[in-house]
Amino acid sequence: MGIHIDVHVCNGCGTAEEAMCVRDCPGDLIVLGPDRRARIRDNRACWDCAACVKVCPTQAITMQLPPEISLRGVRLRGRALRHKTVWRLRLRDGTERAYETPSTGRPPHDPNL
Amino acid sequence: MTGESIEIAADLLIVGGGAAGCMAAVEARERAPDLDVVVMEKAHVYRSGCLAAGISALNAYIHEGESPESFLRFVRRDVHDVVRDDLVLGMARELNAQVHRVESWGLPIPRDERGLPVRRGRASVKIFGERIKPLLGKRAEASGARILNRVYATGLALRRGRVVGAYGLHARTGAFVAVRARATLVCTGGAAGLYRPSNPGSGAHRMWYCPYNTGAGLAMGIRAGAEMTSFEFRFVPLRIKDVIAPTGEVAQWLGARQINALGEPYLETRYAHLGGEKMATQDRLWATLQERRAGRGPCYLDLRGVPPRRLEGTIAAYLSMAPDAAMLMADEAFYARRDGTMAPIEIVGGEPHVVGGHGLAGYWIDERRRTTLPGLWAAGDVAGGCPKKYASGAWAEAVIAVRDMIEAARAGGAVEIDEEDAERERQRALRPLESKDGLPPAAFEERMQKILEEYAGGASRDYGCSGAELEIARLHLERLAAELDALQARDPYELMLAHEVIDRIDVARQLVEHMAHRRETRWHCYHERLDYPERDDARWLCFVNSIRRADGTIEIVERPVERVALDARLPSLVDGAALVRSGG
Numbered sequence: 001m002g003i004h005i006d007v008h009v010c011n012g013c014g015t016a017e018e019a020m021c022v023r024d025c026p027g028d029l030i031v032l033g034p035d036r037r038a039r040i041r042d043n044r045a046c047w048d049c050a051a052c053v054k055v056c057p058t059q060a061i062t063m064q065l066p067p068e069i070s071l072r073g074v075r076l077r078g079r080a081l082r083h084k085t086v087w088r089l090r091l092r093d094g095t096e097r098a099y100e101t102p103s104t105g106r107p108p109h110d111p112n113l
Numbered sequence: 114m115t116g117e118s119i120e121i122a123a124d125l126l127i128v129g130g131g132a133a134g135c136m137a138a139v140e141a142r143e144r145a146p147d148l149d150v151v152v153m154e155k156a157h158v159y160r161s162g163c164l165a166a167g168i169s170a171l172n173a174y175i176h177e178g179e180s181p182e183s184f185l186r187f188v189r190r191d192v193h194d195v196v197r198d199d200l201v202l203g204m205a206r207e208l209n210a211q212v213h214r215v216e217s218w219g220l221p222i223p224r225d226e227r228g229l230p231v232r233r234g235r236a237s238v239k240i241f242g243e244r245i246k247p248l249l250g251k252r253a254e255a256s257g258a259r260i261l262n263r264v265y266a267t268g269l270a271l272r273r274g275r276v277v278g279a280y281g282l283h284a285r286t287g288a289f290v291a292v293r294a295r296a297t298l299v300c301t302g303g304a305a306g307l308y309r310p311s312n313p314g315s316g317a318h319r320m321w322y323c324p325y326n327t328g329a330g331l332a333m334g335i336r337a338g339a340e341m342t343s344f345e346f347r348f349v350p351l352r353i354k355d356v357i358a359p360t361g362e363v364a365q366w367l368g369a370r371q372i373n374a375l376g377e378p379y380l381e382t383r384y385a386h387l388g389g390e391k392m393a394t395q396d397r398l399w400a401t402l403q404e405r406r407a408g409r410g411p412c413y414l415d416l417r418g419v420p421p422r423r424l425e426g427t428i429a430a431y432l433s434m435a436p437d438a439a440m441l442m443a444d445e446a447f448y449a450r451r452d453g454t455m456a457p458i459e460i461v462g463g464e465p466h467v468v469g470g471h472g473l474a475g476y477w478i479d480e481r482r483r484t485t486l487p488g489l490w491a492a493g494d495v496a497g498g499c500p501k502k503y504a505s506g507a508w509a510e511a512v513i514a515v516r517d518m519i520e521a522a523r524a525g526g527a528v529e530i531d532e533e534d535a536e537r538e539r540q541r542a543l544r545p546l547e548s549k550d551g552l553p554p555a556a557f558e559e560r561m562q563k564i565l566e567e568y569a570g571g572a573s574r575d576y577g578c579s580g581a582e583l584e585i586a587r588l589h590l591e592r593l594a595a596e597l598d599a600l601q602a603r604d605p606y607e608l609m610l611a612h613e614v615i616d617r618i619d620v621a622r623q624l625v626e627h628m629a630h631r632r633e634t635r636w637h638c639y640h641e642r643l644d645y646p647e648r649d650d651a652r653w654l655c656f657v658n659s660i661r662r663a664d665g666t667i668e669i670v671e672r673p674v675e676r677v678a679l680d681a682r683l684p685s686l687v688d689g690a691a692l693v694r695s696g697g
């Protein structure tokens with residue numbers, strides 16, 4: 001299924017020369033419409049890499065497993081911050097779980113790794 | 114705009130701004146600040162190629178107690194001896210320096226209590242790699258190299274048999290771009306999407322390899338007559354079913370073993386003769402298929418009894434590399450909480466790929482990473498003969514290549530684009546836009562995938578095929594190639610899709626010739642000749658290489674395997690504990 005872009009949340013990245021999701025998609029799948037709202041050309045061509053999900057400043061993009069794999073399944077949102085990425089997974093029953101992954105810099109020493 | 118032509122001059126041209134390409138740009142500018150370096154990248158260097166989603170390990174590294182020689186021994190064993198010792202050793206000697214270079218740029222590499230990188234396996238380092246591609250891309254940008262994002266290469270620029278740069282098209286405008294360069298590095302990755310995808314419908318591109326790496330660099334070389342090696346060594350990943358994600362996160366975090374439907378750790382109980390847990394990568398996949406054939410399938414990663422809360426670390430790890438797998442595991446944990454029991458996670462083989470970073474397939478190169486075409490070097494997944502290089506090996510190869518390219522560029526004189534050559538390529542590249550009442554790229558893609566799937570050992574055929582089937586594949590691919598004048602693109606985006614399929618058909622045709630030539634089964638699943646099911650060292654301990662001639666015929670040549678003598682006293686990677694397969 002790939003991604004879903006909420007056109008009511010997307011602001012076309014304001015006045016940025018190139019919208020962030022349009023810039024970062026490795027398959028060049030996202031375009032801005034004449035209304036300056038992002039849309040995906042073809043979800044079948046999406047690799048589900050989540051690059052667009054993380055980079056979107058308004059968090060307008062959610063990712064879902066293809067329905068062929070899990071019907072409604074889980075929804076994913078995320079945001080890349082400077083030293084970490086924060087994520088939210090929304091489960092089938094509507095509950096949400098938050099996660100964080102480190103991005104750059106010296107990781108803390110963790111004997112359980 | 115479409116119809117516009119742009120010419121750019123460079124000293125060094127890097128085609129593909131992925132793992133290898135970004136490192137090559139940095140190395141070139143640091144070593145030779147006086148040289149103009151241009152990177153031609155299909156997407157945007159911040160999130161292009163295999164590393165787009167992130168990765169969780171660097172799978173080629175020389176840990177304490179190991180050596181380049183012990184690494185070579187491990188590689189030799191895993192690929193059953195057909196390997197370029199010189200390439201592997203040269204790469205292995207560069208690995209650690211490049212890993213720590215990227216660490217110094219900000220890649221988080223956790224350390225143990227002695228300050229050493231945490232092991233993921235005998236030759237693998239754990240990293241927090243969600244941001245690895247933006248990190249590399251920004252370094253490449255900051256190096257002063259000129260980066261042409263959204264320009265995808267279609268062909269090598271040739272002048273009197275020498276490579277003098279490359280041609281490309283702008284993905285958004287369709288403008289024709291010619292870059293002339295004294296030395297050109299091709300690093301566009303391997304070829305995905307040759308076979309029918311694992312998932313139907315809207316999951317079609319949820320495949321293992323980056324679906325936007327469609328073998329462009331290989332196809333450009335094939336069309337220019339470069340010698341290619343070992344395409345028949347296809348790489349097939351053994352992965353978590355449906356999401357085609359690495360199993361390492363589950364095995365590593367949760368200590369899950371591979372079991373069959375009877376609950377047996379089958380690698381140990383039934384395939385000890387192949388090495389059990391330590392068997393070669395392809396044999397693991399083969400053993401998993403055998404279990405199914407014997408009625409003991411499917412096979413799983415055993416998570417029974419694991420409390421769902423313990424999955425949280427795995428979910429976080431997957432988020433930074435395979436977000437689909439994170440969603441799948443979160444869903445499994447949800448059901449486990451509801452049902453009171455965790456189900457095992459099914460594993461299967463994915464689609465076969467032509468990829469030199471995991472397997473052997475790619476350009477035939479020398480130690481300096483020179484291809485057989487003067488003026489052209491190759492590194493990373495596009496280069497052959499040197500398997501198990503992964504991301505860190507791609508960096509190592511890029512650095513080795515660039516050092517030689519700088520010398521060659523300094524020694525050689527100025528180069529010019531051959532106007533006739535450029536015009537021929539421009540017309541070829543833009544032709545799908547002129548085609549009327551033709552067929553869309555998807556039609557050609559599906560036809561090609563169907564042919565390879567059914568006649569050249571796709572997943573649905575358990576990866577096996579016979580010489581007679583390959584003969585049919587050859588015939589149908591020939592017919593398909595002859596129909597390419599009907600390939601139609603209506604806009605610049607479709608033109609890119611058109612080139613993706615043109616390139617893959619060229620790769621597919623070469624692949625079938627390789628598979629037809631090697632009449633043995635050395636690497637189960639990767640090259641499974643049902644009519645020659647045995648490994649035959651007396652006849653086939655050699656490389657199968659190919660060259661496409663100007664008239665379109667594909668000539669096969671065999672090259673000997675040359676051994677570098679290793680000191681028998683050196684420790685061998687495979688003598689020790691089981692490797693944790695972090696997969697990649």
Ligand SMILES: Cc1cc2nc3c(=O)[nH]c(=O)nc-3n(C[C@H](O)[C@H](O)[C@H](O)COP(=O)(O)OP(=O)(O)OC[C@H]3O[C@@H](n4cnc5c(N)ncnc54)[C@H](O)[C@@H]3O)c2cc1C
Binds near residue numbers: 172264502
């Ligand atoms: C899902 C996945 C997980 C992996 N995990 C790991 C891991 O954990 N650890 C590890 O060490 N390795 C891992 N690997 C392997 C590693 O990512 C690759 O070996 C490495 O990225 C290869 O580098 P490359 O530069 O050859 O290819 P890439 O990094 O893919 O770069 C190729 C570049 O070429 C560009 N390109 C493609 N076509 C064209 C064209 N026509 N013109 C211009 N540019 C073009 C692409 O956009 C891309 O930027 C993984 C690979 C995959 C697919």
Ligand code: SF4
Binds near residue numbers: 049
């Ligand atoms: S998930 Fe990745 S491939 Fe899919 S639209 Fe977003 S950036 Fe593109």
Ligand code: SF4
Binds near residue numbers: 009013055056057060
């Ligand atoms: S990044 Fe977000 S806000 Fe910007 S164009 Fe894309 S969806 Fe809209």
